[in-house]
Amino acid sequence: xxxxxxxxxxxQTWGALxxxxxxxxxxxxxxxxxxxxxxxxxxxxxxxxxxxxxxxASMNLRALxxxxxxxxxxxxxxxxxxxxxxxxxxxxxVKISRxxxxxxxxxxxxxxxxxxxxxxxxxxxxxxxxDQTSKLYDFVLKADNMLDKMTEFNENWLGRLVLKIxx
Amino acid sequence: xxxxxxxxxxxQTWGALxxxxxxxxxxxxxxxxxxxxxxxxxxxxxxxxxxxxxxxASMNLRALxxxxxxxxxxxxxxxxxxxxxxxxxxxxxVKISRxxxxxxxxxxxxxxxxxxxxxxxxxxxxxxxxDQTSKLYDFVLKADNMLDKMTEFNENWLGRLVLKIxx
DNA sequence: TTAAACTTTCAAAAATAAATGAAAGTTTAT
DNA sequence: ATAAACTTTCATTTATTTTTGAAAGTTTAA
Numbered sequence: 001x002x003x004x005x006x007x008x009x010x011x012q013t014w015g016a017l018x019x020x021x022x023x024x025x026x027x028x029x030x031x032x033x034x035x036x037x038x039x040x041x042x043x044x045x046x047x048x049x050x051x052x053x054x055x056x057a058s059m060n061l062r063a064l065x066x067x068x069x070x071x072x073x074x075x076x077x078x079x080x081x082x083x084x085x086x087x088x089x090x091x092x093x094v095k096i097s098r099x100x101x102x103x104x105x106x107x108x109x110x111x112x113x114x115x116x117x118x119x120x121x122x123x124x125x126x127x128x129x130x131d132q133t134s135k136l137y138d139f140v141l142k143a144d145n146m147l148d149k150m151t152e153f154n155e156n157w158l159g160r161l162v163l164k165i166x167x
Numbered sequence: 168x169x170x171x172x173x174x175x176x177x178x179q180t181w182g183a184l185x186x187x188x189x190x191x192x193x194x195x196x197x198x199x200x201x202x203x204x205x206x207x208x209x210x211x212x213x214x215x216x217x218x219x220x221x222x223x224a225s226m227n228l229r230a231l232x233x234x235x236x237x238x239x240x241x242x243x244x245x246x247x248x249x250x251x252x253x254x255x256x257x258x259x260x261v262k263i264s265r266x267x268x269x270x271x272x273x274x275x276x277x278x279x280x281x282x283x284x285x286x287x288x289x290x291x292x293x294x295x296x297x298d299q300t301s302k303l304y305d306f307v308l309k310a311d312n313m314l315d316k317m318t319e320f321n322e323n324w325l326g327r328l329v330l331k332i333x334x
Numbered sequence: 335t336t337a338a339a340c341t342t343t344c345a346a347a348a349a350t351a352a353a354t355g356a357a358a359g360t361t362t363a364t
Numbered sequence: 365a366t367a368a369a370c371t372t373t374c375a376t377t378t379a380t381t382t383t384t385g386a387a388a389g390t391t392t393a394a
Contacts, residue, residue, distance in 0.1 A: 058372055124205055
């Protein structure tokens with residue numbers, strides 16, 4: 001397999017994986033492209049490589065920057081903007097997990113708390129509901145906190161964790 | 168908030184969360200419904216509660232059973248089939264992570280391996296590509312193995328892990 | 335074996351999400 | 365202040381995913 005083919009395969013795969021995890025395909029593809037580029041890439045080049053429109057490129061770059069995993073870069077004497085991706089994988093994982101926690105887990109926890117604290121009447125049905133949603137609340141809260149703690153390690157947290165868990 | 172309202176809110180929230188994580192809304196809603204039901208539910212009842220068609224119910228129940236998180240149940244003297252969800256959250260998390268690993272992570276790893284082992288010529292660009300995709304391969308492999316180990320604990324693995332990591 | 339009671343399948347329709355592209359908005363050099 | 369070079373926005377179009385529902389399939393009881 002030659003370089004160009006490999007690069008394309010990687011970008012496509014990363015895009016597909018993104019969709020499966022609720023991240024839009026183009027956003028994941030742009031990220032993939034930047035991750036494996038050794039230098040900052042202009043919007044023009046991104047558009048050309050991925051065959052996407054200007055608007056699409058712009059919107060997804062904005063989204064990636066909101067997630068904190070892609071940065072704008074300015075080159076001396078160049079009017080146009082260039083983009084780079086966070087390339088440190090530990091840092092990337094930390095940022096993604098922080099954002100997803102903030103955007104999705106935290107709001108879900110809020111709802112879980114609400115519904116698990118209703119006044120359960122005497123019916124078995126209602127008791128089971130309160131019991132199950134309470135357990136779910138605890139579980140999700142614990143998992144969310146753990147993710148936080150895990151990634152808080154900083155500097156090769158995944159490697160360290162593996163050691164800690166194995167031992 | 169009264170029971171019916173809370174139940175509906177929970178089902179809707181779980182459905183929305185599902186979509187955000189690449190699981191279709193109805194599938195997540197059916198799962199939510201079964202999770203908080205204290206007894207097995209018939210397809211008719213699922214259709215009525217979620218206002219969905221027979222085909223939709225049938226397909227998503229099949230998918231949930233394929234994931235191993237919903238079971239068919241037969242009641243004596245009843246022709247129809249009833250469904251229940253895995254209610255143990257540790258077990259649920261284990262099954263979901265196993266399936267996603269098998270369906271998504273493992274195939275992605277295969278591609279990562281392929282593209283990271285191309286013959287890198289002398290250009291900085293190609294070297295960076297091989298370097299970055301190799302790192303990604305290692306990272307994903309390590310994370311995948313860790314998930315496996317984590318959930319292998321069995322019996323309240325999350326609680327135990329929290330202890331282990333905190334200490 | 336038949337028919338009633340139920341489930342599954344899948345082509346078509348509907349709903350949802352993503353992409354386009356032209357117009358509006360910015361920035362910078364002169 | 366102007367215009368060239370570039371980016372963003374958003375109404376519309378396109379693509380993708382999900383849902384429907386009717387027909388085909390299956391199981392069970394008599």
